[in-house]
Amino acid sequence: MPVLVMKFGGTSVANLDRIKRAAKRVGVEVAKGYDVIVIVSAMSGKTNELVGWVNETSPLYDAREYDAIVSSGENVTAGLMALTLQEMEIPARSWQGWQVPVKTTSAHSAARIEEIPDENIREKFANGDRVAVVAGFQGVSPEGRITTLGRGGSDTTAVAFAAAFDAERCDIYTDVDGVYTTDPRITDKARKLDKIAFEEMLELASLGAKVLQTRSVELAMRYKVKLRVLSSFEEQSDTAGTLVCAEEEIMESNVVSGIAYSRDEAKMTLVSVADRPGIAAAIFGPLSDAGVNVDMIIQNIAEDGRTDMTFSCPTDQVKRAEKAMEDAKTAGEINYHDLIADTDVAKISAVGIGMRSQSGVAAKMFKTLSDEGVNIKVIATSEIKISVLVDRKYMELAVQALHDAFELDKA
Numbered sequence: 001m002p003v004l005v006m007k008f009g010g011t012s013v014a015n016l017d018r019i020k021r022a023a024k025r026v027g028v029e030v031a032k033g034y035d036v037i038v039i040v041s042a043m044s045g046k047t048n049e050l051v052g053w054v055n056e057t058s059p060l061y062d063a064r065e066y067d068a069i070v071s072s073g074e075n076v077t078a079g080l081m082a083l084t085l086q087e088m089e090i091p092a093r094s095w096q097g098w099q100v101p102v103k104t105t106s107a108h109s110a111a112r113i114e115e116i117p118d119e120n121i122r123e124k125f126a127n128g129d130r131v132a133v134v135a136g137f138q139g140v141s142p143e144g145r146i147t148t149l150g151r152g153g154s155d156t157t158a159v160a161f162a163a164a165f166d167a168e169r170c171d172i173y174t175d176v177d178g179v180y181t182t183d184p185r186i187t188d189k190a191r192k193l194d195k196i197a198f199e200e201m202l203e204l205a206s207l208g209a210k211v212l213q214t215r216s217v218e219l220a221m222r223y224k225v226k227l228r229v230l231s232s233f234e235e236q237s238d239t240a241g242t243l244v245c246a247e248e249e250i251m252e253s254n255v256v257s258g259i260a261y262s263r264d265e266a267k268m269t270l271v272s273v274a275d276r277p278g279i280a281a282a283i284f285g286p287l288s289d290a291g292v293n294v295d296m297i298i299q300n301i302a303e304d305g306r307t308d309m310t311f312s313c314p315t316d317q318v319k320r321a322e323k324a325m326e327d328a329k330t331a332g333e334i335n336y337h338d339l340i341a342d343t344d345v346a347k348i349s350a351v352g353i354g355m356r357s358q359s360g361v362a363a364k365m366f367k368t369l370s371d372e373g374v375n376i377k378v379i380a381t382s383e384i385k386i387s388v389l390v391d392r393k394y395m396e397l398a399v400q401a402l403h404d405a406f407e408l409d410k411a
């Protein structure tokens with residue numbers, strides 16, 4: 001029988017009623033004849049609570065224990081979903097990552113899926129199970145320890161299962177009815193897209209649009225998974241939601257397709273470092289060794305042989321970055337007068353494949369922000385995106401102004 005993957009995010013399994021509602025959706029697909037792999041997230045808020053407990057117990061925690069703790073939210077929902085389906089007389093069984101097994105790298109808290117052998121679940125389908133409910137977000141390392149895939153990782157679990165089982169489709173059920181031109185919580189002018197290209201979705205996701213985890217889009221693109229985002233709160237047809245697809249499948253595209261933002265960005269400045277060959281390597285080597293994901297970098301013009309180096313990284317890595325820099329200073333590898341962390345910033349990005357062929361997007365973006373009195377602190381560009389760092393208090397204003405300026409409310 002054909003396999004369908006259905007993923008339910010945190011708000012879609014937030015309580016027993018919602019789990020029932022989701023189970024009914026699963027029942028509809030089972031009745032159509034699919035063997036269904038259901039991927040569940042933890043109940044909304046649960047993972048944050050678990051992360052909070054970890055941080056309170058041990059600020060520079062052992063990542064293996066972080067994973068042991070933080071993965072547990074999904075185990076509860078997987079079991080509850082299986083029980084709910086059984087109550088509906090649908091043969092279902094829950095699966096934790098290690099039971100499948102979802103084999104990952106040992107990069108704890110940011111592991112990558114390497115392989116999902118399909119035999120165990122296929123055998124259960126062959127013997128009458130109609131649904132395999134898999135705990136999202138988790139796997140098992142070569143050392144046999146539990147791993148997690150990074151925040152939002154259940155999306156990636158879903159796409160990886162769709163690829164491993166050659167599923168007909170991977171449906172991501174969430175609390176919005178598709179992918180919008182920007183987060184619909186920031187402006188009610190946000191417009192739902194019927195289709196979005198993999199490349200654009202990849203950029204939007206990596207720049208903060210958390211509707212899909214970045215890695216899930218990467219996998220869908222690589223394995224040609226038919227990926228759809230839709231609401232778990234509405235009755236659905238086979239064409240509802242947003243289809244994430246190849247660029248060729250989209251007829252016309254705007255220069256800018258979407259605006260993303262991220263609160264989760266800190267700006268770090270090393271004040272007065274020696275301007276000498278090798279200084280960038282001496283700074284960014286230890287940061288990388290400490291697992292800090294550096295995003296934007298600017299080096300100021302040197303004066304009297306010294307310069308300032310500014311970079312951005314996720315806010316929850318600031319402590320690690322500070323420690324890596326202090327250690328490098330103590331070891332005599334770098335020298336600086338001060339290290340200033342500014343966590344009161346946000347990154348705003350405009351994304352669109354049309355930027356490849358059309359100029360003027362950067363100029364329009366800067367003019368729009370300047371008209372609103374928003375100061376730009378750092379700029380970064382690539383082929384299909386422009387990002388700026390601004391004071392956090394301007395985040396909503398900046399997103400709304402850019403959404404208007406690029407007329408994203410109009411098809």
Ligand code: ADP
Binds near residue numbers: 185212
């Ligand atoms: P889930 O718990 O189902 O995984 P998430 O909270 O991870 O859901 O992702 C859905 C949320 O993503 C939406 O509630 C919305 O606020 C946010 N979001 C951000 N950018 C976008 C966008 N461009 N389109 C749709 N939703 C977006």
Ligand code: ASP
Binds near residue numbers: 041
């Ligand atoms: N529960 C995990 C998180 O909140 C994974 C997910 O929901 O996708 O990040």
Ligand code: MG
Binds near residue numbers: 009152155210211212
């Ligand atoms: Mg999510």
